Amino acid sequence: MLRFDHLCKSYRTGPTEVHALRGVSGSIPAGASVALCGPSGSGKTTLLNICGLLDPSYTGELYLNDRKVPTDARARTRMRRDRIGFIFQCYNLIPVMTAFENVEYPLLMLGLSKAERYKRVAEMIDGVGLAKHACLRPDQLSGGQQQRVAIARALVKQPKLVIADEPTANLDTATAHQVIDLMRDLGREVGSTFLIATHDPRMTGRCDRVCTLHDGLLAEDQDALENESTVCGPKEAVCAG
């Protein structure tokens, strides 16, 4: 489903250059959920942004459904609209829209008929247990409720891939549990592939696979690197270039 090879990405702030990703490879089978762990600053967000087609400036290869992702900005936008759902740490709901309208928005962009939209949105809102709150705006909802709306918004278009960047970081334990369960259950229903950045152990326990990032390298890659220490030099050189 999702495959990446030797992803490298570096940020330049003034004279210093930060290597956020230093040659990350891996693949995620369709329908799987992968937790991406690692301390803060290890490059999780950077990897998620690349896999979610948000960040076009990287080196290495990225394949979605065995096809190389497009470089053209319009094609990438269209691909995000059709196939990828996003869940953010700060929910990022549109403030002027009600919960219902927020969930409806992705379907509006897909040009679905009104009847179809209403059916799907109602189902989804019901699925996240917010049927009673459908007419409220984000500022009238609690954090957990907002994140549940965000989950409904990400899943309503039945995306192939869902990218979630620390979805439970702003929530208390009980709410986080609810949110995690919702993501897993609804995700299974829809059949999406999940890529979740988190350092929440509650989250990692519920995913099919756990990968750990450390200083821009996946743990597996790090092992490989230690075994063939000669590769390290050229790899870093690629990143710098």
Place this chain on the structure above:
Amino acid sequence: MRWLIFACLNVIRNRRRSLLTVMIAAIAMAAILVGSGFALFTYHSLAQKAARDDGNLIITNPHFFVKIAEHPLQYGLDHFDGLRSKLLQDNDVRAVLPRIHFSGLVSNGDKTSTFIGLGVEPDEFRVKGPFLDLLAGKVLNGKQGKDGLPEVVMAKGLARSMNVKPGDGITLLSTTTDGALNAIDFVVRGVYSTGVPALDNRQLYVNLDTAQSLLATKKISTLSVYLFDIGKTAEKLTRYQKLLPRLLVTPWWKHAFYYHSVRSLYNRIFGLLGIILVLLVFFSISNTMSMTVTERTREIGTMSAMGASRSEIIRNFVFESAFIGGVGSILGALIAALMNWGLLQLDFQMPPPPGSSQSYPLLIEFSVPLAVAVGLTLTLVCILAALNAAHRGCRMSVTDALSHV
């Protein structure tokens, strides 16, 4: 529709700032409408005045305005009575007034001065209404004065320099149509002011028939046609031009130099004012919109992450800005309409315009087409400002926009 509602909600989100921007647009709109309303009122009253002075249409010999006559009334009109009664059959025609323009010397026995004379029928004073500011005595009534002498009314400057008042005698000298010198004694019947100092020093009015006997002719200089409705001037002009191919028909605006110069002056003044105000609105709405765009950077990032195209995102800001501009315009139009009504109640007097000594009432005209045009322009300006601000906002990469705080 749904996006318009979202736009309204977004505008309401930052109430103070939106209100301020709406007020700026409203005040600019009101200022433009009041300024141009004043200009329109002035144009219309000057047009009315010009048409009242010389008639809506002036019928003359084709050479009258272009060739210099070798003797008086060389290019005058003969046998005008038939033409006059034919024109009067038209229900749109209020009056047809013959006039003689002549000049010569005026003398009180001690002192002599030049004059510009107008020979008119007594109807002139009835048809044109109170166009002269009578300071003493009366206007001409077509009859002879005391001692059977013909009568004259003089402008105040000329009367002062001749040292005469109503009832005094005066002599006018002029060249006749066949080149001889002729003089007639007159009695002063009234003294008036035109409001134009240059005319006040020279002008006088006499009865048409006395002017004819002074010049020893039966001709007249011009035949002025007065219409009930100034708006019909152009239509009658083409009719008369077809009807009278051998004569020259001139509409009032060909000779309304004052009207044209005021108009071009005011057009420039109020045009510049309008441009400045429109720029002001542009900059203030630009400022508001770029603040809004910056505040909502994360929202922009979220929308484009979800696959919204750049134009969809920009469209939202355009709706918001157009909403502000539209509300501001409507509010401004209401303010202008209110001022229009208020001035009607208050009756302010404006100081005399250049070249005149008469003040006039301050009124403004409220023109609906103009209000619509200005409102649309302001809304368009708001849309342009939003396009500009939103475009700059959308240049940021999605990842930067999402991590914006």
